[in-house]
Amino acid sequence: xxxxxxxxxxxxWRAAAALGxxxxxxxxxxxxxxxxxxxxxxxxxxxxxxxxxETLIGFAMYGWxxxxxxxxxxDRFMIDQHYQGQGYAKRFLLLVIRYIEQQYDCNKIYLSIxxxxxxxxxxxxxxxxxxxxxxxxxxxxxxxxxxLNMDAxx
Numbered sequence: 001x002x003x004x005x006x007x008x009x010x011x012x013w014r015a016a017a018a019l020g021x022x023x024x025x026x027x028x029x030x031x032x033x034x035x036x037x038x039x040x041x042x043x044x045x046x047x048x049x050x051x052x053x054e055t056l057i058g059f060a061m062y063g064w065x066x067x068x069x070x071x072x073x074x075d076r077f078m079i080d081q082h083y084q085g086q087g088y089a090k091r092f093l094l095l096v097i098r099y100i101e102q103q104y105d106c107n108k109i110y111l112s113i114x115x116x117x118x119x120x121x122x123x124x125x126x127x128x129x130x131x132x133x134x135x136x137x138x139x140x141x142x143x144x145x146x147x148l149n150m151d152a153x154x
Contacts, residue, residue: 003091005060005099008036008047015056016049019080028114032059035076039063045075048099050092057083058092062100071108071147072100089123097127097148107150112136112143121146128152 017033039045045063049056061076113120134145
């Protein structure tokens with residue numbers, strides 16, 4: 001396996017838009033097409049594809065850096081339904097966290113999860129994210145805010 005991240009461009013946006021989660025997961029996350037439009041038009045985030053060699057496995061969107069508390073957001077993270085259960089989520093999450101840390105030199109990474117998405121919560125907690133008591137009402141899918149303190153990150 002050769003896992004890597006590529007920014008979404010005119011060459012790969014259609015493939016990224018075609019990725020999807022299962023029907024029962026759709027209420028937990030915005031579509032990749034919505035996320036790409038958000039990052040393109042609001043200009044505050046970056047959309048990336050997550051690849052195993054040349055195969056597009058998943059999608060992530062990050063950004064919203066805040067120099068005051070040296071933080072950034074991992075706003076979307078998904079593995080296509082055809083590749084779930086194959087061990088990609090944790091490996092890509094680690095890769096994306098490191099990527100965000102390098103891009104923004106941040107001490108904290110925030111994300112939000114749907115309150116009923118127990119599987120995602122377990123994944124994020126396994127990487128050191130913790131609920132911080134805040135709620136994110138900004139997106140189409142409101143969520144509970146989790147944060148990762150990079151000083152404690154392994």
